Amino acid sequence: MKMTFRWYGEADDKITLEQVAQIPGVSGVVGCLMDVPAGEVWPMERILALKAQVEARGLALEVIESVNVCDAIKVGAPDRDRWIDNYRQTIRNLGAAGVKVVCYNFMPVFDWVKSDLDYRLPDGSSTLAYREADIPREPRELLERYQADETYELPGWEPERLADLERLLELYRDVDEDALRQNLVYFLDKIMPACEEAGVTMAIHPDDPPYSVFGLPRIMSTRDDLDWLCRAVPSPHNAITLCCGSVAERPDNDLYAIVEEFASRGRIAFAHVRNVCYLPSGPRDFYECAHLSSAGSLDLWRIVRALHDNGFDGYIRPDHGRMIWGETGRPGYGLFDRALGVTYINGLWEAISKDEEARS
Ligand SMILES: [Mn+2]
Numbered sequence: 153m154k155m156t157f158r159w160y161g162e163a164d165d166k167i168t169l170e171q172v173a174q175i176p177g178v179s180g181v182v183g184c185l186m187d188v189p190a191g192e193v194w195p196m197e198r199i200l201a202l203k204a205q206v207e208a209r210g211l212a213l214e215v216i217e218s219v220n221v222c223d224a225i226k227v228g229a230p231d232r233d234r235w236i237d238n239y240r241q242t243i244r245n246l247g248a249a250g251v252k253v254v255c256y257n258f259m260p261v262f263d264w265v266k267s268d269l270d271y272r273l274p275d276g277s278s279t280l281a282y283r284e285a286d287i288p289r290e291p292r293e294l295l296e297r298y299q300a301d302e303t304y305e306l307p308g309w310e311p312e313r314l315a316d317l318e319r320l321l322e323l324y325r326d327v328d329e330d331a332l333r334q335n336l337v338y339f340l341d342k343i344m345p346a347c348e349e350a351g352v353t354m355a356i357h358p359d360d361p362p363y364s365v366f367g368l369p370r371i372m373s374t375r376d377d378l379d380w381l382c383r384a385v386p387s388p389h390n391a392i393t394l395c396c397g398s399v400a401e402r403p404d405n406d407l408y409a410i411v412e413e414f415a416s417r418g419r420i421a422f423a424h425v426r427n428v429c430y431l432p433s434g435p436r437d438f439y440e441c442a443h444l445s446s447a448g449s450l451d452l453w454r455i456v457r458a459l460h461d462n463g464f465d466g467y468i469r470p471d472h473g474r475m476i477w478g479e480t481g482r483p484g485y486g487l488f489d490r491a492l493g494v495t496y497i498n499g500l501w502e503a504i505s506k507d508e509e510a511r512s
Contacts, residue, residue: 262369360398471484
């Protein structure tokens with residue numbers, strides 16, 4: 153297990169690399185180039201500059217989140233091969249710089265949906281929440297809500313892309329789940345040889361939330377979806393980002409069984425470990441709580457044990473944290489609560505490992 157921490161880069165993150173390096177037990181940064189538009193090639197010199205910056209702090213740059221897949225590839229547009237060529241070149245560049253895992257998603261239009269970005273908990277902390285009754289009927293209304301506060305800069309919600317919302321929705325009008333599945337396999341089949349050559353593993357992030365929102369197709373929501381993709385593209389370079397929170401946002405997903413199964417099959421390249429707290433207001437309502445098991449609805453000890461006992465040796469990171477201790481910034485991506493998450497997950501891992509050693 154290699155513990156990492158997501159960092160958006162000097163221009164886009166209030167958190168410094170020095171702060172990340174001071175979190176005990178973090179060996180690497182999950183990096184990205186926020187300003188390269190989806191579809192364009194990530195320039196080699198930019199990747200190397202980021203790597204040098206990260207390594208100067210004693211951290212590794214082996215995971216990227218995300219290299220976004222552009223809409224032309226997702227909808228299977230006539231010119232998609234041109235964009236796939238670009239993606240392939242980005243993979244080659246990243247591999248040459250020592251990157252091992254690329255996290256991406258294949259969700260149409262919205263990378264994630266929440267009803268609240270500033271949901272207040274009784275202890276005064278603030279977090280993200282999803283309350284179905286509060287998700288507007290029209291996607292535009294949700295975006296307006298997000299954009300009302302200009303301090304929110306949300307990954308996956310690039311302003312230029314959002315300005316084009318109507319055009320985007322139109323683009324997906326004839327794309328049903330089957331078409332989206334075919335487009336995903338087409339994309340992966342085309343890039344797998346480059347991944348194999350470059351030593352880069354593609355790790356798909358499950359849908360967040362794991363069901364259709366605004367009538368758009370979703371194809372990475374359940375155990376069977378993950379299984380389908382592993383079989384459709386059997387290369388070991390086609391793998392999963394097991395995001396515990398996203399999977400558990402659908403209570404009929406058996407998260408622990410999914411972690412056990414895909415870890416033992418060697419298909420989890422990257423794990424996002426977090427907790428959620430289900431709300432009584434609706435079967436799909438929840439907020440993102442502290443990582444600690446007793447703070448929410450998930451058993452983090454069971455999750456970490458399922459990874460550990462099934463031979464998981466990939467990258468792991470804490471996921472969204474609350475805003476605590478007066479911190480402000482990118483919703484879900486403050487320093488303090490995620491750092492607590494790192495320490496907690498490392499503690500669980502140490503206890504589980506030493507228990508096993510003591511027994512053997
Ligand atoms: Mn995640």
